[in-house]
């Protein structure tokens with residue numbers, strides 16, 4: 001079975017930033033960026049609709065506690081600026097997903113709803129999900145029930 005890694009290397013700087021989770025690609029810049037481990041695109045949409053961003057289940061929150069938080073707090077220095085820029089195109093797919101869900105939800109709330117088909121390209125969507133999960137793991141936002149960090153296979157990061 002083939003899989004789609006989150007990153008497809010195309011540029012090698014020869015540099016590996018020790019805090020960037022894509023350092024093994026040797027395509028790093030020398031600066032870290034503030035990466036939104038939950039897509040900034042989605043956070044903007046939630047904030048626009050809800051005015052607050054309410055989170056639960058993150059490792060630093062008490063169990064089953066809901067907390068309102070500013071989106072600027074949902075960042076971590078887990079990618080260099082080059083890799084953050086390289087992966088930014090994946091964040092447009094979440095906008096398509098949210099818009100599709102909003103469209104279906106609006107229709108569902110009509111008096112006489114009709115079926116709506118929403119089509120999203122599966123490959124970039126899969127890569128975006130992997131990027132989000134890796135971001136949550138690398139930023140230590142999620143942990144196993146035992147308290148141990150999650151681990152993932154390096155082949156999820158890049159094609160070989």
Ligand SMILES: [Zn+2]
Pocket residue numbers: 017020021022023027028029079080081082083
């Ligand atoms: Zn990097």
